[in-house]
Amino acid sequence: MIMKTHLSLRSIVVALPFLLLSGCQTVKAPEPVLPVPQEKQVNWQKMETYAFVHFGLNTFNDREWGYGDSDLQTFNPTRLDCEQWVQTFVKAGMKGVILTAKHHDGFCLWPTQLTEYCIRNTPYKDGKGDIVRELSDACKKYGIKFAVYLSPWDRHQANYGTPEYVDYFYKQLHELLSNYGEVFEVWFDGANGGDGWYGGSKEVRTIDRKTYYDYPRAYRMIDELQPQAVIFSDGGPGCRWVGNESGFAGATNWSFLRAGEVYPGYPKYRELQYGYADGNQWVAAECDVSIRPGWFYHPEENDKVKTVDELTDLYYRSVGHNATLLLNFPVGRNGLIHPADSLNAVQFHQRVQAELANNLLATAKINASGERGKQFSTLALTDGVYDTYWATNDGVTSADLTCSFEHPTLINRLMIQEYIPLGQRVKAFVVEYKQGHQWLPVKCNEETTTIGYKRLLRFETVETDQVRIRFVDARACLCINELGAYYVAGSQENYQPAVAELKSLPFTLLGVHEEELAKCRDKQEQTTCFIQGKEFVLDLGEEKEIQTFYYLPDQGEYNKGLIASYELSVAGSDSNFKTITTGEFSNIRNNPILQKIYFTPVNARYVKVKAIRTIDGEDSIGLAEVGVQ
Structure with missing residues (x-):
């Protein structure tokens, strides 16, 4: 009997390791669902927010898109301090910065030997300056990442449009990628061809933007010299433009494009806000927006800096819509970021941190209708570890x-993250709260479809002891790595549009019915007066001294009837018109903000505006607001 018991215990001891192993067998992780991001694309999206800097000759000549004819002697920032820039970005929570090393005007912020139109021929540091170097060094010192913007378009170079210019462009790119350390992104602007001075002759040069720049050559060079860098353009391949310069992505936002379809200057660019559900290439969206109306510094915009409320709203609609936020700082003529810009950016970061600081789910009990196994349980949803996730079979x-x-707990924010290294999956979800014995949907102003890297949902405050997230449909089994619920007291203030402060002399529009006329002088961005033809005349009723013309283009989803280039004429009561200025509304397609034309004061009763060219060749003009002072 004793022997029998001994053998029985021995059998148990021998068998125990096998029993333990069989009970703890590793459950196989979900297979990736294509397309999936590269590791560098995941690391890029984890940055979430980073800075843009537009600075150059345009800064000193009050331009957005210079023609490449500005006097080099005007570039002389007397207090330039790249460390001040970077310290601002750090305090504002930015993880990196992209510098416009060369914008469309062709002026280079580094002392290249490839052109005379560069910083070494300016008064700045007696020609010894190198702002690309100074900013790169400051980034290293304060521990944030550095990147470069190089405009493919060049309105200064006389050989633009020829094969020789393309070689010149790649020599510039090689210098930037070889001499300034590691870069996290290379930014190629989709605005990359058109009219300019081109060595002194103002003309339009037509190029095929799909082929002229030979972008595959750029991709090979970047892969060789900066393999960790993500490449930005309208269609990627690393990340894509979001299709607007307002700083937001669609609530439905897939990280996919169809390979080879989207190119710089892609005409259906509004689709880029949403991505393509059937895409076969991972190209997540980047939301670029300026903290001011313009991209370059203009002193009259010192009181037009985006408020903390506006910036916070953009964070929810960019990072919270499965994108990144690239916030532009127009550095001033003294070489410093303006205090108003710095203050609002820092306070915006503090606001976001405060709103999302207390995850109410950290102490809640989370039950799933099913899970893949213990390694993929709901414990992963609030552990703060990126590479753990709850998954279904x-x-x-x-x-x-x-x-x-x-x-019962107050809630009005929800955060969901998918584990994107295995692909983007969720196609639709619903958020509900328990009231009594009923489940009710939260009241939200946007559709609940895609999630991706991060989805932040704002909704009317509810008080409840249970919240339920119902994943309705997905491309494959679910992989959710973080979940959060929050409560933010109060509501964001509404901001006044720029036109609210526009002051104009009284006027009528010749030939326009009073009801239609009211739409362009009611100080409402949402109403637009459409003029047939390509010119219109303002009648001030009597001769008055004027010196400024204002024009806010149509603010509708498709921005109809945008004036690209113009001719402005005035006349007295005799109706004999005289042209006083011509020009362009730079970047108006992508940034349809309030436009201003300043001119030498003149007495006039009539002001005539002629659209020399409209953006899409329309034979009509859309005026959300217009005025003269």
Whole structure:
């Protein structure tokens, strides 16, 4: 009997390791669902927010798109301090900065030997300056990443449009990628061809933007010299333009494009806000926006800096819509970021941190309708570890997460993150809260479809002891790596549009009915007066001294009837018109903000504006607001 017991115990001891192993067998992780990001694309999206800097000759000549004819002697920032820039970015939570090393005017912020139109021929540091170097060094000192913007378009170079210019462009790119350390992104502007001076002759040069720049050559060079860098352009391949310069992505936002379809200057660019659900290439969206109306510094915009409320709203609609936020700082003529810009950027970061600081789910109980195994349980949803995630079994594309609180809790924010190294999956979800015995949907002003890297949802405050996230449909089994619920007291203030402060002399528009006329002088961005033809005349009623013309283009989704280049004429009561200025509204397609034309004061009763060219060749002009002073 004793022997029998001994053998029985021995059998148990021998078998125990095998029993333990069989009970802890590793459950196989979900297979990736294509397309999936490269590791560098995941690291790039984790940055979330980073800075843009537009600085150059345009800064000193009050331009957005210089023609390449500005006097080099005008470039002389007397207090330039790249460390002040970077310290601002650090305090504002930015993880890196992209510098416009060369904008469309062709002026180079580094002392290249490839052109005389560069910083070594300016008064700055007696020609010994190198702002690309100074900013790169400051980034290293304060521990943020550095990147470069190099405009493919060049309105200064006389050989633009020829094969020789393309070689010149790649020599510039090689210098930037070889001499300034590691860069996290290379930014190629989609605005990359058109009219300019081109060595002194103002003309339009037509290029094929799909082929002229030979972008595959750029990709090879970047892969060789800066393999960790993500390449930006309208269609990537590393990250894509979001299709607007207002700083937001669509609530539905896929990180996919169809390979080879989108190119710089792509005419259906508004689609880029949403990506393509059937795309076969991972190209997540980047939301570029300026903290001021313009991209370069203009002193009259010192009181037009985006407020903390506006910036916070953009964070939710960019990072919170599966994109990154690239916030531009127009450095001033003294070489410093203006205090108003710095203050609002820092306070915006503090606001976001405060709103998302207290995850109410950290102490809640989270139950799932199903899970893949213990390695993929709901514990991963609030552990703060990026590479752990809750997952469902293969083929399970709908499931519920029910979050229970110990007592009724106020909630008006929700954060969901998918584990994107395995692909973007969720196609639709619903957020509900328990009221009595009923589940009710939260009241939200946007569709709940895609998630991706991060989805931040704002909704009317509810008080409840249970919240449920129902994943309705997905491309494959679910992989969710973070979940958060928050409460933010109060509501964001509404901001006044720029036109609210526009002061204009009284006027009528000749030939325009009073009802239609009211739409362009009511100080409402949402109403637009459409003029047939390509010119219109303002009648001030009597001769008055004027010196400024204002024009806010149509602010509708498709921005109809945008004036690209113009001719402005005035006349007295005799109606004999005299041209006083011509020019362009730079970048108006992508940034349709309030436009201003300043001229020498003149007495006039009539002001005539002729659209020499409209953006899409329309035979009509859209005026959300217009005026003269």
